[in-house]
Amino acid sequence: MAEWTKDTLWAGAVLAGVLVLTIVQGPPLEWTGTVAITLTCGLLVFRRKYPVWVTVGTIIGCGIYYPFVGSAGPLLAVYVIALYSVAAVGKIVVAVSFATVSMAAIVVGEIYSPIRHVDNIALFMLVGWLVAVIALGAVRSSRRALVSEAEKRAAGDERLRIARELHDVLAHNISLINVQASAALHRGNQETEALEAVKQASKQALKELRATLGVLRHVDEQAPTAPxxxxxxxxxxxxxxxxxxxxxxxxxxxxxxxxxxxxxxxxxxxxxxxxxxxxxxxxxxxxxxxxxxxxxxxxxxxxxxxxxxxxxxxxxxxxxxxxxxxxxxxxxxxxxxxxxxxxxxxxxx
Missing domain, CATH: 3.30.565.10 (Histidine kinase-like ATPase, C-terminal domain)
Incomplete structure (x- = not known):
């Protein structure tokens, strides 16, 4: 729920920024432009859960807005944010493919358009922008992978430590019981039947303890206290x-x-x-x-x-x-x- 709220607020902030900058840059924004911007920015709410589909949606939104609705405004930034989200979840090849296809589409559009919308410098800057965003996403993905691996390793070490503690604490005392019961049996005391039961119970407890320790090495538990x-x-x-x-x-x-x-x-x-x-x-x-x-x-x-x-x-x-x-x-x-x-x-x- 916290991530959903965070993404909703983030999408709202991006929408507000895009609308304000679009209005400032002019010309006046029509209702169709407002709808296109709102829907495209709204897709960012789902960028964590469906990063690839959100990126596809932002490409479609930008593809509709710039040629047919309005040429002003930084709506392209929404696509860049979505592209970062794809790279941040480890899908670097997909992010690079999106960036390559979108740049190719822009270049082809400029070649066949009678009016030049993006000059060479702007194209160069856009390429650098996309490369930087994908690189940042890749770094984020690598960091997450390292943190996850460290957590798994720590959890594994903790399981082994707990298993050692249980083995040392319980096996020692039960072993002593087993030895004492066995010795008493050989003294010929009258309590033979009771001692035999003690011996068998402690022997079985040792057997079950070893089996439990094998399972415990794969289960998280709280660490023993007061060592x-x-x-x-x-x-x-x-x-x-x-x-x-x-x-x-x-x-x-x-x-x-x-x-x-x-x-x-x-x-x-x-x-x-x-x-x-x-x-x-x-x-x-x-x-x-x-x-x-x-x-x-x-x-x-x-x-x-x-x-x-x-x-x-x-x-x-x-x-x-x-x-x-x-x-x-x-x-x-x-x-x-x-x-x-x-x-x-x-x-x-």
Whole structure:
């Protein structure tokens, strides 16, 4: 509705300007001339929705007005505005075709007319005018395309960020539930049936979570709020220790840029999740080192090692590090797996 109102006001302003200049230039304007000018200018109301047809209409309006109704007035400016609208929506070839045909028609008309209406200088200026208008429209079209592409890219990045957040927040906690329930089952407790239900429910939740994340990468949602950081590392370690895994930490949390603090926490969280679920490890060491320009996170476990498959977790950690200008690597050997991440601390500057 706003665009419709804007175009209506714009068409009204152009109509008023054309009428005033036509009357000033004289001779007196007949009612037929007023009708032709009004109808031609009125077409500009539809220039956003139907730019090509509006241009055709303005050509017809000018073709009727100048030879048959009146020779005075800047009605040709309405055609130029319509031509700009065609170029502005990306139809450059169509705009150039319109300009070429209209100039050819003017030249042919001048050749066969007994009276010269447009001299050589005016023709040259008109050509330059049309070229400039099409160029401006092309620039406008290119700018719109760039803005649209940037918005799509930003939306895609946001979807990936949200997917990583959900994966890290939910997968970690559900994995711990799954591990604890599995361990309790093997202790031979009397609550076997209830624990089996818990284990199966958490296993199914993990499966559904992975499927949901795949859909979420194509759906816009609101970003999570109040992101955690290394100040909550102690709680994360305690929750992991509750599964029976021995976790040691070398290095203390320090004030960091928010995005670096979040990335470091999420990388450690996902690394501990992977160790808990896949490594069959008894102990894991988390080392945090701060340099002058970047910080490093290293996570070592004493698990079975072997080939490491790059699932959503490793891809998510790698994307986090790269988004800050850092990097992440995972090395597996016979004595376990080592994860190393480098995060520049000046990423927010």
């Amino acid at each position: 955690p950081g290394l100040s909550q590392l102690h709680d994360l370690v305690e929750r992991t220790r509750a599964t029976g895994l021995q976790v040691t930490v070398d290095g203390e949390p320090r004030p960091l840029p928010p995005e670096v603090d979040l990335a470091a926490y999420r990388i450690i969280q996902e690394a501990l999740t992977n160790v808990t679920r896949h490594a069959s490890a008894r102990a894991v060491n988390v080392r945090i080192h701060y340099g002058d320009k970047d910080m490093r996170v290293q996570v070592d476990d004493d698990g079975r090692g072997g080939k490491v498959l790059a699932g959503n977790g490793i891809r998510g950690m790698t994307e986090r590090a790269r988004s800050l200008g850092g990097d992440l690597s995972v090395h597996s050997g016979t004595g376990g797996v080592r994860l190393e991440a480098r995060l520049p601390m000046g990423a927010s500057e």
